[in-house]
Amino acid sequence: MLLLGQGDYELLWGDRTPDGRPRPGRGRPSGLTRERIVAEAVAIADAEGLQKVSMKHLADRLGSGVMSLYRHVPGKDELVVLMYDSLMAGPITVPEADHWRDVLLGWGRSVRGLFHDHPWALPVATGERPMGPHEAGWVDQVLGRLDAVGMPPATGLVAVLTVDCFALGAVRPEIGATGETAADFFRFLADPANTGRFPHLARVAADIAPDDPVEDHFEFGLHRVLDGLQLYLDRQ
Amino acid sequence: MLLLGQGDYELLWGDRTPDGRPRPGRGRPSGLTRERIVAEAVAIADAEGLQKVSMKHLADRLGSGVMSLYRHVPGKDELVVLMYDSLMAGPITVPEADHWRDVLLGWGRSVRGLFHDHPWALPVATGERPMGPHEAGWVDQVLGRLDAVGMPPATGLVAVLTVDCFALGAVRPEIGATGETAADFFRFLADPANTGRFPHLARVAADIAPDDPVEDHFEFGLHRVLDGLQLYLDRQ
DNA sequence: CTTAATAGCGTATCTCATACGCATCGATCG
DNA sequence: CGATCGATGCGTATGAGATACGCTATTAAG
CATH class of the missing domain: 1.10.357.10 (Tetracycline Repressor, domain 2)
Incomplete structure (x- = not known):
């Protein structure tokens, strides 16, 4: 049952480094990144369906612990929003035209x-x-x-x-x-x-x-x- | 996360009495009916969103036990399919027209x-x-x-x-x-x-x-x- | 070298769907 | 009229899944 709420604005448009958090430079560098997580989730959804995208399955695929994902993504629903938007990364494939x-x-x-x-x-x-x-x-x-x-x-x-x-x-x-x-x-x-x-x-x-x-x-x-x-x- | 499978054909088109099952006439008559269940589920979804339609919530509203619902509906996903189709019961509201x-x-x-x-x-x-x-x-x-x-x-x-x-x-x-x-x-x-x-x-x-x-x-x-x-x- | 700021993640908890089996109820049949 | 069969109502148990919390490890800054 997928239902999205409001408040996704910050999620999508919030200020963040390429990784995902505003990293001042201190602390342990992240092996996981939001991009990797989202990309893997999309891969699962493409191959097995959205239903099979569980935090567990996803973490296993990424070789990480389940809770590690939450350092990069606020939650499951938000992940789905990010997955969707990520589909439109890359330039659009509309040929040049005169009309x-x-x-x-x-x-x-x-x-x-x-x-x-x-x-x-x-x-x-x-x-x-x-x-x-x-x-x-x-x-x-x-x-x-x-x-x-x-x-x-x-x-x-x-x-x-x-x-x-x-x-x-x-x-x-x-x-x-x-x-x-x-x-x-x-x-x-x-x-x-x-x-x-x-x-x-x-x-x-x-x-x-x-x-x-x-x-x-x-x-x-x-x-x-x-x-x-x-x-x-x-x-x- | 809502994902529907195949096999809903029987669910929607299977041979059934107004209630829901082919009742030969024997046994305890059912107080719950598929219609009542679906209608109540729709009411919940309308008022609180599809997310809030849980078997528990639904059963509480109907004043019955959770597992009783499964006598009338194969499962949650199937219920959602039925909810959707039920929206189009009743005649369509297209005015008579000449063109x-x-x-x-x-x-x-x-x-x-x-x-x-x-x-x-x-x-x-x-x-x-x-x-x-x-x-x-x-x-x-x-x-x-x-x-x-x-x-x-x-x-x-x-x-x-x-x-x-x-x-x-x-x-x-x-x-x-x-x-x-x-x-x-x-x-x-x-x-x-x-x-x-x-x-x-x-x-x-x-x-x-x-x-x-x-x-x-x-x-x-x-x-x-x-x-x-x-x-x-x-x-x- | 110390320390602050993060990342990684195990464990516990809570919500849900649902399998199983028993108790109950009524129409039918003897 | 009572036995019986077929269906219903539903409590309990199970298992999946999301996620709060807090501990540990790691690294850069001072």
Whole structure:
């Protein structure tokens, strides 16, 4: 059960050395670092799922004692927030483009790619949390790209937001549906009682090729969103 | 840490009496029912957050022993799945309309309203899970409405999916941001070091009225999405 | 060399989910 | 009408997981 609270602002934006604490220079140097801890936690989540990220498991992997972790991270929930923000370290992978449409297309696909690579991050992203520095970096970069191709910053923000919202929502059916076909998804319609109960759904399902992968919707939807934005901009 | 597994198909779609089990008629009648349990759990989640839904707390509220719950629900994770699906019991609140655009507009707003009333449901929705009977009912109803105003079922599905994706993504910034202003959201830009680090973001933030509520984006984005769909349909 | 400031971490505690088994209750059957 | 079977209600025990506390080890500064 993951629920995040407030007060993560300091966690993400607090003043700290690359390691994690404001080290005046005294004392034992740290072998563990916040970065190593977060990176290992992400590795576990990617490979085994967020559920398997326990302080114990994590400490074992790092070859340290459980309580040592708490010197670098306030707690488990905060760790998850840091894990999420860490995903957006590194530069964003949006190709240079001449038109805002291509920039946003690339952005949408980047977001999609992120959640495909780290499916556990989607519920985290939809939980309550403040924007972290790495996430801010990503957004700043897209806005920069949009600015470069002539889209004013204010318009850029709503555009990015719109695309981002769509992308976030649209990855959901894709995740965990790896290899899932429409037939799997509509399995319940195999029961005749249910075809009567959901007549319209049944009609649609009948039209769909049973081995049609669910995943093709993303590109379609993204283009519709971009069309809508285009229309809006043209009217301005 | 909430993570759902597979195998929830039987849970949601298994053959059961209104109570929850296939009761041949023998044995002690049950005072507790799955419905009561799920409803109470939803009430707790609404009032205190999903985190506070523990089997103990729930049992106390219901005036029963903890282990009694397990007679009606396989486990905690499964309970959460049932809680989510139960939100979509009851008919969908989309007004009758003459044009598909209004139907989808209503649908988008319904989805938004759902997650506003039950913010805990968003991370659940974005987790891995099969479609439940109540959710299927909702979708079936919209498809029916769309069909009634002349939108063919196949087109209807992609349209619903697109709007749904957007709505799901777009509620996220709204939830928990109750009363949060743009100034709060961009709090980190108060630090001069950060305005240099995120120049484009800073520029946008400067343009926004500091007390502008974040929440106005939903309607804007939804209309863009609908515009995009309109364009697509016109081209058909 | 002393000392202050940290890092590492073992142990104890607390919260939770849940397996197991017994007691109880009622409808059905003899 | 009483025996019986099938289900429910639930106390207790177990085990996982997060984390508070406090001790020890380590190193730089003085």
